[in-house]
Amino acid sequence: MFLHGTSRQNKLGHLEIGGVDALYLVEHYGTPLYVYDVALIRERAKSFKQAFIDADLKAQVAYASKAFSSVAMIQLAEQEGLSLDVVSGGELFTAVSAGFPADRIHFHGNNKSREELQMALDHQIGCIVVDNFHEISLLAELCRKSGRAMDVLLRITPGVEAHTHDYITTGQEDSKFGFDLHNGQIEKAIEQVLQSDHIRLLGVHCHIGSQIFDTAGFVLAAEKIFAKLNEWRESFGFVSEVLNLGGGFGIRYTEEDEPLHPAVYVEKIIEAVKENAELYAFDIPEIWIEPGRSLVGDAGTTLYTIGSQKEVPGTRKYAAVDGGMSDNIRPALYQAKYEAVSANRISEHHDTTVSIAGKCCESGDMLIWDIDLPEVKEGDLLAVFCTGAYGYSMANNYNRIPRPAVVFVEDGEAHLVIKRETYEDIVKLDLPFKTGVKQ
Incomplete structure (x- = not known):
């Protein structure tokens, strides 16, 4: 056993x-x-972080708290120097109640309410991952009324399908999440955000699925995104400071499962980002990832x-x-x-x-x-x-x-x-x- x-x-x-x-x-x-x-959670967190430290790259490893959110768990994430990914007002409230540093909180979700966005602004969290056009308009309005600014990432669906259960794939074109990378939606979103006086476009985000046992999907997503980043530099003068390639790293549930060590996922992501940054003459962006299941x-x-x-x-x-x-x-x-x-x-x-x-x-x-x-x-x-x-x-x-x-x-x-x-x-x-x- x-x-x-x-x-x-x-x-x-x-x-x-x-x-x-x-x-x-x-x-x-x-x-x-x-x-x-707890020792296993600490070991996993250190493994993800150390791979970036060894590569001497600026990065954030954000715990995807939807996997398991509680005050104690958020405090453990803080002890290990992680950032935090929340997807609802309840998860954000838990993070605030745990005393987690607001500037390391990233707020996801495909239907953030007016109240949830206002809550994020009131607590001055680090970043909102914007999922749709409605959210751009709503966030811009709330920022304007409150006199606050907000850094955002735009979530994109890169057309990469992870080999996982249909209900937990999120990076394919037909998804409820994000702006499609190939039908012109993302360009319209970039244009709208860049025109806002209160929203700062920090970078882009994608998430290709969950319980993933290889690195090919992350490599392909990076290739597709950098090709578009090259276009956007020309058309919008936009250079992404942050590239968030999500999470979804698999774990061993049964003997049939063969997950990779956390460092292997990170090393392959770093390699893909470096190669594509060099190909298109970009500085290497800050890399963010979002392990949840693979931490806990x-x-x-x-x-x-x-x-x-x-x-x-x-x-x-x-x-x-x-x-x-x-x-x-x-x-x-x-x-x-x-x-x-x-x-x-x-x-x-x-x-x-x-x-x-x-x-x-x-x-x-x-x-x-x-x-x-x-x-x-x-x-x-x-x-x-x-x-x-x-x-x-x-x-x-x-x-x-x-x-x-x-x-x-x-x-x-x-x-x-x-x-x-x-x-x-x-x-x-x-x-x-x-x-x-x-x-």
Whole structure:
């Protein structure tokens, strides 16, 4: 079996993460429980940053906080010297609440509201990644009224399709995101921004997809963008100070996945930028990237307690856990695959094939099909690996199930960073229905 980061089998035959026994975590915090290996997050952050340092290039590594946003996680990103990518007012508010430096916050999104843009201006964040013509007009209006200026990147769709699930490709021409690179939209956007007195065009941005296992797409995107940058220098006198090539770097969910080391992605991006800058006689722009999943994905493990079991003779054996699509919707949404072990019996032979069902009232609530575990018993602990990205951030209250707690572990210590929701939390925004009351 493959264990990520600091995870190991301890002398008691239990799974241990960050020096903390999984059984201790469950005893103190219950299940379902998200557990984050802080040392692995730190190591990944350093790997991305060091590749730019070694190349002696100006760069920003921005944590894409949509992967997992919380006050503690944002503070960890700040400790590691990362910048921050937010995509909503809620993520921006979390960053501000965490005390994250506003000048290192980049605001993305295809439908930023008037209130969200005003919030970004009020907090004087570092950059807004503009996604469409409506946003250009709205931002220009808000800047003018508030007397503030804002640096922006224009998001482009370069026509590069990453080899990934259809729902998580974002760089192809037919996308809800950004300005198309080939139909004249981006030129109109550049012209509008350059005419504004309050918006400063800092550079361009693209994102070609997620869970990407090679570098060819990033290289091709850089080539396409530099060819256009050469045209825009001639037609607009515009020289991009920043080139943001996004993120989407893959992680290992199962043995079928073969991601590259973070430094390899960065080195290939640097190589492509340098070659194209030299080809078109540009100074090398500041390079920005946006790892999210690759920083936190395989640092996260979800612990569950096994309850009921069911066997369909000659077909399949099911084991149900006390969570499911309410804390990990990715298997239902993306057909995502995961690996798991028996956290309290990790030393025993995993030679019984079972399928892991969630507890939500949906036949599609299946976390894992056909994995090998020891003979399943009620009360066993199941550890599902690589749930650190888009687990808690996409968690929901379907069937009015409370969202789990989140714990950070490092150097033998556990820190509760998000409390478990209670039933009282579930109903606290509900209001009674009073009949006979006229408005």
